[in-house]
Amino acid sequence: MKLRRVGEDRLLAELLPSLPLGKEVVAGAGDDCAVVPPPRGGQLLLLKTDCVVEKIHFESSTDPVSIGWKAMMRPLSDFAAMSGIPQFALITLIVPAARSTRWVNKLYRGLQRAAARFDVSIVGGETSATRGPAAISVSVTGFVEKDRWVSRRGGKAGDDLFVTGQLGGSIHGKHLRFIPRIDESRWLTKNFPVHALMDLSDGLGADLPRLARASKLGYKIDPGSLPLSAGAEMANAVSDGEDYELLFAISPRHRKRLQKSWRKKFPKLLLTRIGNLTSNDATPGRSKHQTFLAGYVHFQ
C-alpha cells in the first residue's frame, strides 16, 4: 500500500508499538516531545544529528533494512568519537507519498536493529512527504562522564596517531553494515589518556586535517603504514570516506602498553599507528601538513 493512502496517524500507529523502549523512558513517541530522564551528576549531555539521503548516501535500490541500519549507525559513530553512550533517538522520515508502507516498515526494522545493538530507545519521530528523493534524519542524545569526553582539539605535538580497522572501499558494502566503535572507544578512554579522538566518516584525507586543525597542529603520515581494506589502494583509504573507524592521538609513552592490551582485548580488529601530530607554524589558517589526496567533500 502507498503511504498516501495510509496517512501519518495510521503509519505511526503501526510502527510505534514495536519500537525498542527502555523502561526509563517517561513518554516516548506519541506525545508532543519525548520525555526522558536526564544524565546523572558528573555526566554531560551529548547531542548529535545526522542524515542519509537517497541517491547521495544510498541507492534507490538499496535494501531499506540496510538504509535504516546506516541511518542509525552514522550518528552513533559520532558517540564513539566522543567516547559517549547513546541513549535516545528521534527519527525524521522524509518520504515520497508514492513509497510503499512495506519500504517504510523495512526501513524501521533496520533502524530498530541498529538501535537495539547499543540499547538505544527510539522515543519519537516525525514524518513528512516530499516531491523528491527520500531522506532519513536521526537525532541521538546520550551522555559521557565529565572526565571521559575527548574532543578533536586536545592533540599534542609528538602524539602518535592511530586508526582502528581498515580503510577504503566502504562503498562496496561496509557502509551499510558497519558497527560504530563505541565499545572500543569506551575501553580506550577507560584505560588510556587519549588526547584527541574522532571517527572517520569523510575519509582520512578530509578528517585528519580537521583533527590537526582543531588541535592547532600539523601531521606527518607514513603512507605505507595505512591499513588498507581488501582490494583498496592508498587513494581509497585516503578519499573514499565512510570508514566509520576511530582516529586518535595519544602520547607515544603509552604506545607499547596500548598495542599489547588492544591485541588482547580486540584480537579481531587492527590498531595501526599511521604517523604523528607535529608542531605547526603559527600562521593562522595554514597548517604545515602534508598535501593529502582530498577526502569526500560534501556538495562537490
Add this chain to the structure above:
Amino acid sequence: MKLRRVGEDRLLAELLPSLPLGKEVVAGAGDDCAVVPPPRGGQLLLLKTDCVVEKIHFESSTDPVSIGWKAMMRPLSDFAAMSGIPQFALITLIVPAARSTRWVNKLYRGLQRAAARFDVSIVGGETSATRGPAAISVSVTGFVEKDRWVSRRGGKAGDDLFVTGQLGGSIHGKHLRFIPRIDESRWLTKNFPVHALMDLSDGLGADLPRLARASKLGYKIDPGSLPLSAGAEMANAVSDGEDYELLFAISPRHRKRLQKSWRKKFPKLLLTRIGNLTSNDATPGRSKHQTFLAGYVHFQ
C-alpha cells in the same frame, strides 16, 4: 556562489561563528557531538525533532529567512505543548548543490533569529546535498520540571477545552512568522492544574481527536464558539492546520479565575472555551466524538 563550489567545511566555517551560543555550552558545532550540561535534579529532559520540506511546508520562492524561522519555531511549539523550556538545537540541512550560499546564509539568519527569541543555542548541525527539494530538520533538547510537564493523556471527562489565539488561514502568512506559545504555556502550568495540553499543528479537526484519544475520552465542541482568524471560515479553523496555538483541558472549576487572569496577563491574545471532554464508550478504537471535518493529514 553555488554550494557545490564551496564544500561543507567552508560553508560551516562561515556559518558557525555567528551562531548564538549560551556560555553553558561545553562544545558546540565543530566537534563530533555537541556537549552541553544536562538538566538539573527535579527536571526531565525533553527531546523533539521536526522538519520542513520544500514544496510541502514552503514554496521555492519563499524568503529563506522565513523558512529558517518556521523550521526552528515548529519544534519549539512542541516545547510549548509540554510546557517545557527549549535550550539546544541541532540543524540538518539537506540542500541541492546548485543552491546559492546566499540562500543558505539567509536561511541560517532565520534559524538564528528564531532561536535567539527563546534563548536557544544552535550547537551543531549537518549538511547534505540532495538531487531533490530542500529539507531542513531541526532537533531541540530542553527540560521541564517533573511536576510541570503536561501530556495529551491526562484529560478528564467534563474538562473544559480551551484554545489560544485564532484558528484557520495560517497559510496566508502566519505559518512563516508565528511565535510558539511557550510563555503562555509556562504561565498556565505555573498557575493552573492543566490536565492535558498540546499545540495545534495539523488543525483542530486532526489534533483534538488525538488529545481525546490519548485521554481515552470523547469531546463535544460548540462550532459557533471557534475563534476564527480574519477571513477564515469554520472549515479553515478545523482543517487548515499550522495554527501553532495551544489546546488544553482543565477542570471547569478553574474557569472563572483562568479567564480573568488570562485577560490581565495576555490582553492581546484570545483565550476561548470551545467545548468539553466527554466520557467515552469503552469500545477500544471507537471514540464517540463528533464527526469533525478532517485536519491536515500527512501524505494525503
